[in-house]
Amino acid sequence: MSAEERLAERRERLISAAYTLYSDPGFPETTIEKLCAAARISNRAFYECFSGRSELMQALHDRCVQETLTSVAKAVEQAPDTLPSRVEAGIAGYINFVTEDRRRARIMHLEVRRAGDCLTASRQQAVKAFTKIIEANVIDLPDTVEASRHLLALGVIGAIQELLIEWVLTEEPPPVESLISTAVHIFYRSFVM
Template identity: 60%
Template sequence: MTAAYTLYAKPGFAATTIERLCSEARISNRAFYECFGGREELLQALHERCVEESLAVVAKALQEAPNTLDGRVKAGIRAYIEFATADWRRARIMHLEVRRSGDVLTVSRQRAIDSFARLVEEASADFPPAGQPNLRLVALGVIGALQELLIEWILADEPPEIEEVIRVGVHIFERSLGAS
């Protein structure tokens, strides 16, 4: 898992062979196949671990946040972005390689998006603004926007400062969810 964490982040999933994984991990191909059915299964396990850890961090931040929509948005966005960017490998796997892997992570990615959408819905359910469109669709939209902000941070020649990414993420969420 440790070798995949680094290699799947860079040079990336497509460029990482079983042989390279096993060499980096100092295990035999046979030992690899005793644990995983293939590179795809390993990527899925790695992605799911990153998602589970992220969900736990955000859920904790939301629990500890002030009981206002604004407080929850700021706490949740900050927690997610700081956690995702604290290790460049995590950010790349969760936001770049998940898309580059093709159909390998389609189900895992959709499960992750659904879990984060539920967090957004639950965190904002106590504060329904008048005339708000379908909260589920708004949650999906703001999650997509946050993913694009993180992809920009990953790929930009001069990445924006983390505080700026957080500020913009909060702005998008607040405007979309009707926070003050």
């Protein structure tokens, strides 16, 4: 392998180790030493790949978000071209994909917050991307609604995030189908009234 290929391979091993360790025991509890041991690389090799734990978390979070955006876009694209179908496909696509692997749900909705200010910009970019999907699929608000589509989209995203945090943290998580039906209900109450 070339030096570039070795570096890329080490980065992938670190991202894979972080995917497991940042979800359990969690970001604050995961040291560089633990990451290096799990990835089977030296501390020096870690710093050739990332400047620190936060940069690794950002790379992992960004990857999770991109994979999720791709999954949601595909679900919406394959849905029948009606508002209810697109809404339900997008919400189900998001929640199903995120909960498919508990580590992904935990990283995207809990550990990213525990990582602190260093990931604020990354979180905002993710919210912006998901907001655009919602706004693009809501044609018009009824005249009786005196709120902006953008703010309503942010509210729906916040509600879905809280549903997923509940799913991650509770000993007996609610069924995924209940998360989806609740999120769809919140969406309709926010946008359709």
